[in-house]
Amino acid sequence: MVKFYSYIEDEKLKFAVIFAKNDGKFVLCKHKMRDTLEFPGGHREPNEFIVDTAKRELKEETGAKDFTLEPVCIYGVEEGDGEETYGMLCVADITSFEPFDSEIEKIVITDTLTQNWTYPTIQPYLFKELKRRNLL
Template sequence: MVKFYSYIDDHEKLKFAVICAKTEGKFVLCKHKMRDTLEFPGGHREAEEFIVDTAERELKEETGAKDFTLEPVCIYGVKEGDGDETYGMLCVADITSFEPFDSEIEKIVITDTLPDNWTYPTIQPYLLKELNRRNLI
């Protein structure tokens, strides 16, 4: 279950950043080397890292984004099987240029259409729905 929040009192609870990135109006998705699915760029926050810095770092590492704008949208929470909720920051980005990159990502996919084969099918469609509700995609 995914919930959305405009505020969280303890930013240390933010463990992930996920970025809905576009370039020239098309979605920028990632295909991990170890998976057959697609996902938004994103990843874990490092110790003492601000969550927006996490989003910028992950966008660069996973897509090769060189020039871009990035805006935080909201906080999302995902309930784990044990009932605990983990939190992340959902962002949007517009990438205007790319450079070569070397990471766990096999390739980026630039597309008008969104996939059926999401890496995280219980999370990513809800993030999209929230972005659509906010007229951000």
């Protein structure tokens, strides 16, 4: 279950997920070890601001060179043990790319979103929240 928050203490945020677009199209990532697609994003490094996590992950996973990035909201995901983990959902507009080398095999720039999500219990709900906020 995914919940959305306007505020959670910064130190509790463990992840950043970025809903990215390029020329009005969705930018998705395909990990080398998976057959699914996902929004760019990842884990926060020690002592890193969460917005810096989002910027770093966007660059590492898409090769984004020039972009704007804005935080949208905090999301929470309940783990199997009932504990909730938190992340920052951001939006980005990528205007240029550069070559990159990471765990991502390729980026997919598309007019339509996939039904083959890496995290099907999370990613569609993040998309719905962005749609609800008129951020698409």
